[in-house]
Amino acid sequence: AAAASAPPDPRPLQMLQQVFGYAAFRGAQQEIVDHVTAGGDALVLMPTGGGKSLCYQVPAIVRHRAGQGVAIVVSPLIALMHDQVGALHEAGVAAAYLNSSLEGDEARRIERELMSGQLVLLYAAPERILTPRFLAMLQSLHERGLLSLFAIDEAHCVSQWGHDFREEYLGLSALHEQFPGVPRVALTATADSHTRADIVERLQLQEARLFVASFDRPNIRYTIVEKDEPKKQLLRFIRDEHEGDAGVVYCQSRRRVEETAGWLQTEGINALPYHAGLDAEVRRRHQDRFLREDGIVVVATIAFGMGIDKPDVRFVAHLDLPKNIEAYYQETGRAGRDGLPANAWMAYGLADVVNQRRMIDESEAGEDFKRLQRSKLDALLALCEAIDCRRVRLLGYFGQPSTPCGNCDNCLETPETWDATEAARKALSGIYRFRQAGGQRYGAGHLIDVLRGKTTEKVTQHGHQGLSTFGVGADVSEAQWRLVLRQLIALGHVEAEGEYNTLALAESAREVLRGEVPVRLRVPTETKARGKGPRGD
Numbered sequence: 169a170a171a172a173s174a175p176p177d178p179r180p181l182q183m184l185q186q187v188f189g190y191a192a193f194r195g196a197q198q199e200i201v202d203h204v205t206a207g208g209d210a211l212v213l214m215p216t217g218g219g220k221s222l223c224y225q226v227p228a229i230v231r232h233r234a235g236q237g238v239a240i241v242v243s244p245l246i247a248l249m250h251d252q253v254g255a256l257h258e259a260g261v262a263a264a265y266l267n268s269s270l271e272g273d274e275a276r277r278i279e280r281e282l283m284s285g286q287l288v289l290l291y292a293a294p295e296r297i298l299t300p301r302f303l304a305m306l307q308s309l310h311e312r313g314l315l316s317l318f319a320i321d322e323a324h325c326v327s328q329w330g331h332d333f334r335e336e337y338l339g340l341s342a343l344h345e346q347f348p349g350v351p352r353v354a355l356t357a358t359a360d361s362h363t364r365a366d367i368v369e370r371l372q373l374q375e376a377r378l379f380v381a382s383f384d385r386p387n388i389r390y391t392i393v394e395k396d397e398p399k400k401q402l403l404r405f406i407r408d409e410h411e412g413d414a415g416v417v418y419c420q421s422r423r424r425v426e427e428t429a430g431w432l433q434t435e436g437i438n439a440l441p442y443h444a445g446l447d448a449e450v451r452r453r454h455q456d457r458f459l460r461e462d463g464i465v466v467v468a469t470i471a472f473g474m475g476i477d478k479p480d481v482r483f484v485a486h487l488d489l490p491k492n493i494e495a496y497y498q499e500t501g502r503a504g505r506d507g508l509p510a511n512a513w514m515a516y517g518l519a520d521v522v523n524q525r526r527m528i529d530e531s532e533a534g535e536d537f538k539r540l541q542r543s544k545l546d547a548l549l550a551l552c553e554a555i556d557c558r559r560v561r562l563l564g565y566f567g568q569p570s571t572p573c574g575n576c577d578n579c580l581e582t583p584e585t586w587d588a589t590e591a592a593r594k595a596l597s598g599i600y601r602f603r604q605a606g607g608q609r610y611g612a613g614h615l616i617d618v619l620r621g622k623t624t625e626k627v628t629q630h631g632h633q634g635l636s637t638f639g640v641g642a643d644v645s646e647a648q649w650r651l652v653l654r655q656l657i658a659l660g661h662v663e664a665e666g667e668y669n670t671l672a673l674a675e676s677a678r679e680v681l682r683g684e685v686p687v688r689l690r691v692p693t694e695t696k697a698r699g700k701g702p703r704g705d
């Protein structure tokens with residue numbers, strides 16, 4: 169009640185203008201900054217590029233000037249710390265970071281600055297903060313009233329449900345226990361409802377005020393196409409819609425990055441590769457050119473983008489499936505930060521699904537974690553296969569209800585669908601018959617040949633033309649069969665295993681086999697583009 173009648177604090181806006189040179193706060197920033205400056209706890213959910221940093225930097229500056237000491241910023245990424253501190257120095261703010269990249273002497277110098285109370289912001293990794301030595305320093309500052317604020321960046325790291333859980337984050341609740349009364353602000357760009365609940369509980373933020381900025385990026389148009397000839401599809405997309413524009417193309421492997429960049433270059437696109445296997449010098453040069461020149465397309469692994477701040481990226485393309493929806497959102501979010509129209513374009517296919525599943529299966533992680541990763545992959549696949557508004561799906565995943573956007577591929581052109589219930593049953597019977605006919609397993613390609621009744625060498629060799637399932641699916645195109653199989657894999661009715669991705673039935677396949685589960689699928693985009701009908705080719 170007191171806050172409502174108090175005159176607004178003019179200092180945050182002054183600092184924003186004087187120190188950062190910005191005219192006004194954006195969206196929820198003002199409210200967050202006021203709340204934190206006044207000493208309140210906050211949990212901030214704001215999409216990437218939304219301007220989270222200022223939400224703690226401005227309060228830190230105001231509080232420091234008021235004699236309240238230093239703000240400690242917990243950050244998991246050395247590169248980000250480095251960028252942030254660099255930007256703060258340019259703005260004339262006394263900031264520093266402590267992490268494993270520093271020499272002993274350098275670290276001790278920064279510790280002295282910290283203890284003298286000069287620093288406005290100190291960035292550090294959680295494992296560093298939680299050492300007895302560092303906690304003792306904080307204790308001493310606290311006793312002198314010089315600990316102004318804790319900012320916990322990338323707060324989703326505290327949750328196993330979040331996409332990059334970090335064990336060290338779990339210890340951060342100690343800050344609240346040891347330094348009660350020091351305001352805390354936790355920030356994240358990626359928090360579905362599970363993650364959010366975890367953050368509140370594990371960081372003991374029950375009393376914190378929750379600020380949820382909209383995740384909608386209305387200027388981004390989402391398009392997801394079926395992979396056919398991915399490089400050519402990409403080239404067509406760039407030529408048709410983004411001639412001369414700056415963009416990022418994400419691929420999963422270094423090899424694919426090199427291949428794709430090389431190929432785009434031969435096609436006259438100004439493309440540069442970027443991945444962790446390149447020389448630091450080459451990476452820096454490519455990043456610089458992307459930032460400074462017009463119309464550069466960077467082909468990259470996910471190593472590219474952290475801390476990249478270029479407002480006029482007109483498109484982000486994915487040639488491989490991202491890890492999950494959070495990653496997709498974050499990566500596509502690098503497009504159109506200037507608010508002008510931008511495209512998020514992705515091509516995905518059966519092999520992507522199989523690869524991602526295999527990466528999860530073969531990882532060293534525990535069973536719980538794998539199950540979680542699989543369910544996240546499923547959510548992403550559901551987005552890819554969706555026949556309704558992509559944006560509604562995407563925002564829904566982040567807990568934000570919305571209505572069809574009119575600016576995604578599915579809204580702009582209602583996808584044609586077909587009843588694939590019967591086809592799904594045939595595919596499952598096909599796999600089942602292989603097993604009966606000798607127990608061997610086969611991959612999707614061979615299964616489709618059998619279903620379509622193609623007498624290939626392999627078919628003859630195994631005598632598969634004699635199976636009852638031979639030729640039962642001749643009326644369904646190969647592209648459609650791939651879609652059916654992908655869907656069956658995505659839904660967990662079929663498992664793709666081993667080096668050759670051979671197919672096996674899962675327990676749940678029974679219901680589909682009995683026709684108890686209706687399956688409705690989109691007509692493959694590429695089939696349509698070539699003027700082929702949904703039935704046959």
Ligand code: ADP
Binds near residue numbers: 190219220221222477
């Ligand atoms: P996030 O951490 O949420 O991804 P950042 O804090 O890095 O976002 O901010 C993204 C970009 O937006 C930065 O270039 C930042 O300087 C700019 N920005 C943030 N808030 C404002 C504002 N109020 N006015 C102008 N630019 C802003």
Ligand code: ZN
Binds near residue numbers: 557559560574577
């Ligand atoms: Zn839509």
